[in-house]
Amino acid sequence: MNDERNFEQLEKRLGVSRRDFMKFCTGVAATMGLTTSEAMAMANAVASPKARPPVIWLHGQECTGCTESLLRSEHPTIETLILDLISLDYHETLAAAAGHQVEAAKQASMKANKGKYLLVIEGATPVKDGGIYCKIGGKTMLDHVKEAAEGAAAIVAIGSCASWGGIPSSGINPTEAKGAPAILTDKTVVTIPGCPPNPYNFLSTVLHFVTFGKLPALDHLNRPKFAYGRLIHENCERRPHFDAGRFALEFGDEGHQLGYCLYKLGCKGPETYANCPAIEFGDVGGGAWPVGVGHPCFGCTEQGIGFTKAIHELADVKTHAPPNAFPYVDDRQGTSNSTPGAAALVGGVIGAAVGATAMAARKLGKSEEAGDGDNRG
Amino acid sequence: MSEHKPVEGRILTLPFMFLGVLGVIGLYFLGVRFADGLGAVANINSGYPWGVWVVYDVVIGTALACGGYALAFVIYVFNKGQYHPLIRPAILASLFGYALGGFGAFFDMGRYWQFYNILMPSNWNFNSVMLEVGLCVMAYILVLVIEFAPALLERMGATGALRWLNKVLFLIIALGLLLPTMHQSSLGSLLIIMGAKVHPLWQSLQLQPLLALLTALTMGFSIVIFEASFSAIGFKRRSETPLLASLGKVIIGLLAVYLVVRLAELVLRGKLGLAFAGDLAGNMFLLEMALFIFPLWVLLSPARRNSGRLLLFAAVSLLFAGALYRFNAFLIGYNPGPGYSYFPSVPELMVTVGIVAIEIMAYLVFVKKLPVLHSAEHA
Amino acid sequence: MKRRDFLKATAGGATAALCGIGTAEARENKEPLENAIGILYDATLCVGCKACVRACKEINGLPPSIMGEDVQYDAARDVSGDTYNVIKVYKNGTSEQKDREVDGFSFAKKSCMHCVDPACVSACPVTALDKNPQTGIVQYNPDTCIGCRNCMVACPYNIPQYEYNDPRGQIQKCQFCNQAGVERISQGLLPGCAEVCPTGATLFGTRRELLEEAKRRLAAKPGEAYTYARGRASDGLHTHDKEAPEYRQHVYGERELGGTQVMHIAGVPLQKLGLPELPERSYASIAEGVQHTLYKGMIAPAIALAGLAFVVKRNTSKADQDDPQSKNSRRPEPNNDRGEP
Structure with a gap:
């Protein structure tokens, strides 16, 4: 079968056993609360090389912790996988090239893959004074973000800095650092906050996108619900x-x-x-x-x-x-309400007293009539 | 040598045996109470620590036992010797009523085995109304025993002791007048500290002792009329209606003062409107007032007053009124806050019913065996 | 005495009593003790963790209150013979927001208020309940208690609890973790509830400093950072900062019935939290005023007894001689029962 061959190739390519690979995919699917068949779909998506989307990965005000955490995952295959799964066309830390060369490659990829690439943003974007406090290749981060977002099929903000500003935005926030959603207000920016976020949450989101061509369910802050719900x-x-x-x-x-x-x-x-x-x-x-x-x-x-x-x-x-x-304020312990028996008993006792009085009164009335003369005046 | 004679007659009549059955049931549940705790029998709870045992057996029971007290007042203070034929049965009924109250207080006590602590002056808290009630009731039971002693001594023929007793009896009688005045008023004062938990219609604060005392007296006189009427029928004795009717005249005065004070308090403190709120408390107040006013209507007319039947109705109405006043103040109008509720359980009620049954049985035995009731030929 | 005289006398007495409202010798409310200790419960800080409930049970050796088969952990619904302290909740509508009256919720604490002028102490006939002269703790001595439960009836907060299901039950109530065998206050420790409270919602201190603190909190601007002490009001070290909520301007226990040593503040009306609306004058002072007016030094009863003895003596001996009014006067033997009831 075609699938079988794909998996065999994948084993060779990634150097992982098919068993480990399936375990990974099932784990990712489970993280998102997906079914086994959806896990299989993901596995197939990864195994078939045609699905690799190009990725543009921007770094703003950040510590690269998110990237590091992704690369230093416990499972040895993950970083291989992420690199194999996607075509990482631009990433400052991982790119072999440097300087104007890599910037040119980025421009070329964005042009070639317009409307198809995945944009990942790591780090906050300063906006004060026109965003001059963070520049890459002579251009502000603000411009980079806006430019890259234009042709992106989907945008993911990884880490708290990219999601809502994180450390650069805390306290007095001298550079007016902002998260990507605050910059790209007219676009859907999936946020994966955390410092750093668990790589699974990022991977799962990307895999979902790759497999199903759409983003997983998001909450009001555009965080994947499976992770932040x-x-x-x-x-x-x-x-x-x-x-x-x-x-x-x-x-x-x-x-x-x-x-x-x-x-x-x-x-x-x-x-x-x-x-x-x-x-x-x-x-x-x-x-x-x-x-x-x-x-x-x-x-x-x-x-x-x-x-x-x-x-x-x-x-x-x-x-x-x-x-x-x-317990509610008015909750009480061991209070008692009337039972029919008790209520009947109370009624009976009162009734007996009234009845006895009535009977006595009748007798008294009779004896008075009978023995009127006897009474002292 | 006395004008008082035993009624004689069979003890084991059918009603007596019926009462005996009730008594046994009551004693059984009382046994359960001592074996398994108060909660096993009574429905009293965290919000209603006092149930029918305290309110009926002690508070109302002793008020119903004020016959001896009320009559002694008329006879010895206002020097109306003509009521003398009524006093000995009244004292006996008082004795049993107070014994019931004392016993009721005892088995309702959560730590009855430490009961002696109330007799130790080192423990006394002179701020406590309860202390006054407890000591005073105990002392009065003793006084009642001494006051009733002549009946026993006569039966035993102990003339020496009788003569000696007669010499100091005036002091005992004076005590027998003072003590109920103290604790019957204090039973009302018990309500003051409950403060806002008592419905405003019954929370008269500083007036509590006066209102309690006045109603205790009206209940005392009423119970004398009640007992005499029932004795007349039960033992087929001559009716004492005329004598009782004149007692009724005393009640008029007490009742009038009570109603004036009670209503004045409500009007002056602006609480009268609550009576017409249409809720349980308001309706109970109206019922209570009706039971107080009906006797006044009967007693105010000499014609009605001299009818044994109406007089009995008036007396019973007053007994119910006094009892309801106490039930209202201590239980129905007592509200510890939202969420709490109380209604006596069947076993709890059966204990009270049983104890009252035993009281009546003892009264019957005493009346039949001892010179209690006034001999018929005195007229 | 004639009937008319009697009526006159009774009416006179009644009038005197009526006029006596308020003029009877009445004592004032008791004043808070100089070094009275207390607790400030701030419902807005309470997170409902029930640490105080657990610590209370552990320190005082109380069994868990298990509610039926379904709930197998301590879930007391109210104070009882097994529970001195319980955290309850007020809920309204959708219960969306904490410390809001409408569509909100709030926690509430129920435990002994340690009144400045306690009704239970006033009511107890055998001094089984008394107020510690130094700390103001309302303490209980089971060895003198007779179980009359007058304290329960008298308490405006329904705090003292009798153990109904124990044939040898006793009254149970919070004694500030200072009863014999526990004595945490005497050892300089905190009461259990205040020690474990993670937020300082249950705060220990002297009544005076707690009252000051409560008023400071009420005066704080909502939304502004406020430094809350934990454990002890005077503890400047174990604090935490939080935005001040919108407090109701009412320190419950400052004035109620003469004040309490355990005080409550909250963001919802305190009546919603099971704390009854009460006047400032303590019922204990009214009851004791009446009682002491009547019985001070037993002078009035002694005079009454002397008077009664005199009247009875006169009436009985007059009857013994010959009283034409009396029906019984014709009886021959003088030693007889004119005086005998």
């Missing part, structure tokens, strides 16, 4: 400690050693949306994510929280599940 606090492994009221009160104290909830240490899990409790941090594995290793969640994915709220500041606990875990 859930609150960390709602899925945290330490949640039972929160519910039981067991907190680490200081770093290194008994509660901290026992793995209690880190809320009091400033954990931002209750207001941060990310799938870290499920896929952990940076594809490191082994339970390694901030909360897993005893550090409060930093809220890196959330604008207004990561890099903005201090570690010691407490998160607003936004949701409570189960919602009926709290």
